[in-house]
Amino acid sequence: MPLNIAVVVGSLRAESYNRQLAEALVRLPAAEGHAFTFADIGSLPLYDQDDDRDQAPGVKDLKALISGSDGVLFVTAEYNRSIPGLLKNAIDHASRPYGQSAWAGKPAGVIGVSIGAIGTALAQQHLRNVLAYLDMPTLTQPEAFIGWKDGLLNPDGTVGEGSAEFLGGWMTAFLGLVEVHKG
Amino acid sequence: MPLNIAVVVGSLRAESYNRQLAEALVRLPAAEGHAFTFADIGSLPLYDQDDDRDQAPGVKDLKALISGSDGVLFVTAEYNRSIPGLLKNAIDHASRPYGQSAWAGKPAGVIGVSIGAIGTALAQQHLRNVLAYLDMPTLTQPEAFIGWKDGLLNPDGTVGEGSAEFLGGWMTAFLGLVEVHKG
Amino acid sequence: MPLNIAVVVGSLRAESYNRQLAEALVRLPAAEGHAFTFADIGSLPLYDQDDDRDQAPGVKDLKALISGSDGVLFVTAEYNRSIPGLLKNAIDHASRPYGQSAWAGKPAGVIGVSIGAIGTALAQQHLRNVLAYLDMPTLTQPEAFIGWKDGLLNPDGTVGEGSAEFLGGWMTAFLGLVEVHKG
Amino acid sequence: MPLNIAVVVGSLRAESYNRQLAEALVRLPAAEGHAFTFADIGSLPLYDQDDDRDQAPGVKDLKALISGSDGVLFVTAEYNRSIPGLLKNAIDHASRPYGQSAWAGKPAGVIGVSIGAIGTALAQQHLRNVLAYLDMPTLTQPEAFIGWKDGLLNPDGTVGEGSAEFLGGWMTAFLGLVEVHKG
Numbered sequence: 001m002p003l004n005i006a007v008v009v010g011s012l013r014a015e016s017y018n019r020q021l022a023e024a025l026v027r028l029p030a031a032e033g034h035a036f037t038f039a040d041i042g043s044l045p046l047y048d049q050d051d052d053r054d055q056a057p058g059v060k061d062l063k064a065l066i067s068g069s070d071g072v073l074f075v076t077a078e079y080n081r082s083i084p085g086l087l088k089n090a091i092d093h094a095s096r097p098y099g100q101s102a103w104a105g106k107p108a109g110v111i112g113v114s115i116g117a118i119g120t121a122l123a124q125q126h127l128r129n130v131l132a133y134l135d136m137p138t139l140t141q142p143e144a145f146i147g148w149k150d151g152l153l154n155p156d157g158t159v160g161e162g163s164a165e166f167l168g169g170w171m172t173a174f175l176g177l178v179e180v181h182k183g
Numbered sequence: 184m185p186l187n188i189a190v191v192v193g194s195l196r197a198e199s200y201n202r203q204l205a206e207a208l209v210r211l212p213a214a215e216g217h218a219f220t221f222a223d224i225g226s227l228p229l230y231d232q233d234d235d236r237d238q239a240p241g242v243k244d245l246k247a248l249i250s251g252s253d254g255v256l257f258v259t260a261e262y263n264r265s266i267p268g269l270l271k272n273a274i275d276h277a278s279r280p281y282g283q284s285a286w287a288g289k290p291a292g293v294i295g296v297s298i299g300a301i302g303t304a305l306a307q308q309h310l311r312n313v314l315a316y317l318d319m320p321t322l323t324q325p326e327a328f329i330g331w332k333d334g335l336l337n338p339d340g341t342v343g344e345g346s347a348e349f350l351g352g353w354m355t356a357f358l359g360l361v362e363v364h365k366g
Numbered sequence: 367m368p369l370n371i372a373v374v375v376g377s378l379r380a381e382s383y384n385r386q387l388a389e390a391l392v393r394l395p396a397a398e399g400h401a402f403t404f405a406d407i408g409s410l411p412l413y414d415q416d417d418d419r420d421q422a423p424g425v426k427d428l429k430a431l432i433s434g435s436d437g438v439l440f441v442t443a444e445y446n447r448s449i450p451g452l453l454k455n456a457i458d459h460a461s462r463p464y465g466q467s468a469w470a471g472k473p474a475g476v477i478g479v480s481i482g483a484i485g486t487a488l489a490q491q492h493l494r495n496v497l498a499y500l501d502m503p504t505l506t507q508p509e510a511f512i513g514w515k516d517g518l519l520n521p522d523g524t525v526g527e528g529s530a531e532f533l534g535g536w537m538t539a540f541l542g543l544v545e546v547h548k549g
Numbered sequence: 550m551p552l553n554i555a556v557v558v559g560s561l562r563a564e565s566y567n568r569q570l571a572e573a574l575v576r577l578p579a580a581e582g583h584a585f586t587f588a589d590i591g592s593l594p595l596y597d598q599d600d601d602r603d604q605a606p607g608v609k610d611l612k613a614l615i616s617g618s619d620g621v622l623f624v625t626a627e628y629n630r631s632i633p634g635l636l637k638n639a640i641d642h643a644s645r646p647y648g649q650s651a652w653a654g655k656p657a658g659v660i661g662v663s664i665g666a667i668g669t670a671l672a673q674q675h676l677r678n679v680l681a682y683l684d685m686p687t688l689t690q691p692e693a694f695i696g697w698k699d700g701l702l703n704p705d706g707t708v709g710e711g712s713a714e715f716l717g718g719w720m721t722a723f724l725g726l727v728e729v730h731k732g
Contacts, residue, residue, distance in 0.1 A: 047262070047267065085275045089269060095262070121670060130265050140500075301511055308678050323685065324653075380599055445596070445641045446641060448675055448679050449631075450637070451634045451639070452595040454634030455633075458628045
């Protein structure tokens with residue numbers, strides 16, 4: 001069954017390694033037949049609870065995307081040993097107003113790439129705490145702490161040969177989790 | 184010796200409990216004689232590494248404030264079991280470009296208020312990981328997980344009688360840490 | 367369908383609040399018809415990787431209990447803002463040798479009681495990171511950060527009236543998760 | 550001024566990478582002139598609060614060692630994405646009874662080695678939360694997430710050439726922190 005997956009990339013840099021990784025992931029053979037829609041989180045305002053009753057159009061769009069999805073794929077950079085503020089800001093927006101979170105119940109996958117893989121591991125450790133609170137069943141294993149290296153991606157932006165098996169297996173596991181929760 | 188303290192409040196809501204707490208803290212007798220300047224983090228853009236060479240005026244102002252301070256007082260809300268995206272966004276901005284972080288070496292205090300005190304405790308657990316990476320010696324004890332309650336603050340915005348001793352002791356400990364590092 | 371649940375209590379104190387809570391939880395109406403077996407983690411040695419090929423009888427018993435269960439209920443104290451060493455020691459034992467973890471794939475619930483509920487919340491934030499690595503799908507919501515108070519338990523050790531609905535709902539959610547994974 | 554440093558190694562394996570690293574660290578030129586005493590945490594019982602009034606001899610020894618030290622060097626393995634239970638057990642013991650923690654105020658350094666360096670990074674992220682609660686001013690930078698590799702240590706157990714500068718700098722920074730707090 002084709003699944004609708006929302007993709008949230010935790011980096012705004014044009015040449016972001018994580019954006020490149022996200023775009024490669026959705027082109028994996030394991031992802032074929034499913035629909036992946038990238039969320040636009042870069043144009044959101046900073047979250048202010050006073051706006052809860054009148055959410056910005058971008059926030060409404062984000063919430064509609066998440067609500068209409070079968071699962072959420074987080075591909076995130078790490079800044080300062082935690083998740084980027086810009087990603088947390090998007091999470092905070094779509095979790096509000098209280099009781100109307102768009103995230104609740106959506107299965108999630110967490111993956112990321114950083115130089116040396118340590119950074120993304122530390123960020124993911126925090127992100128998992130957040131996703132648990134948001135009531136998002138999150139893929140446990142395999143963990144995906146990707147270290148950036150030559151050949152991770154091919155020049156055409158697809159996943160390189162050396163990483164295809166691992167990343168393909170990860171995608172299959174993630175989509176399997178989403179499938180189970182779609183029921 | 185009078186100390187210059189930058190105050191960073193992790194909430195934009197006008198009636199924010201944490202803003203109220205921050206404004207009460209700097210009016211404590213223990214704070215007298217020191218200068219507290221509130222950072223404006225609500226007008227910052229979302230952090231984008233592509234802007235590192237041309238930081239927005241608000242980012243430059245934040246960095247100048249932090250760089251010119253003797254220490255930083257974080258008073259933070261909790262959203263979704265971690266620190267607010269808007270606070271992390273400010274932290275990310277002032278930590279960049281690589282090698283030019285404004286936070287490095289500045290002593291820090293972490294405090295916050297939430298309904299039931301659990302939320303702020305969980306957010307502070309993550310924030311401490313970030314501050315360690317930023318090379319900020321951070322007050323260890325006393326912890327300050329404040330639960331919002333009637334009488335925490337007086338109608339005139341000062342700290343209520345029942346909390347004056349604890350919060351005054353906390354402020355004294357924080358300023359003592361800053362003093363030590365000013366040397 | 368009757369479920370076999372292994373119960374792991376993170377405290378050895380005879381009058382431990384968490385042991386009392388655990389014993390009350392398994393007597394909830396919501397738990398009726400299911401089998402709960404308490405693990406003995408207090409007689410385990412300290413984990414030493416050199417013993418991986420010759421695990422102590424207590425370790426083998428623990429692994430057999432976990433392997434034979436449909437799910438695991440963790441009821442844990444907090445020491446020093448994380449999980450007790452004795453609980454982590456049990457987790458470490460049953461995760462070994464490499465590739466022969468007894469925890470893998472077992473659904474888990476995490477609950478705990480502490481004075482003020484802050485302690486257990488902080489410990490659970492760490493425990494969730496561990497359980498994710500152990501490949502244990504863990505109940506996300508409702509969170510169960512229980513504050514010890516008069517009336518939490520009745521004199522006969524059952525759950526008090528004021529907490530019966532919340533704890534009963536929590537148990538139902540946990541058993542529902544286990545049921546789903548039993549398939 | 551010669552400093553007394555207690556060394557706590559979070560692994561019991563005889564050939565433990567972390568024990569090897571610890572023994573190499575104290576032989577660095579930067580460590581010369583200071584006294585390093587290794588704590589024996591492998592013979593401690595599992596912590597049971599009921600024993601608080603009658604702590605085991607090994608616990609008393611550990612507390613005496615820590616109390617008599619100027620600072621504590623933690624060299625820790627990672628198990629299951631957090632600190633080993635055996636290390637946490639030692640920390641729990643020496644923090645008790647309530648109000649008589651041996652750790653309070655002692656400056657600390659945290660370092661560790663694991664395959665790939667990711668494991669130790671994740672464990673250290675948790676350990677820092679614990680040390681903050683224990684009121685231990687902890688070295689912030691440089692972080693020391695060491696990846697095990699050929700040549701990290703020489704055949705005679707000293708630090709290899711390629712790592713001598715980084716590890717020497719780390720030791721100097723740690724001892725500098727201890728010195729400051731000794732006053």
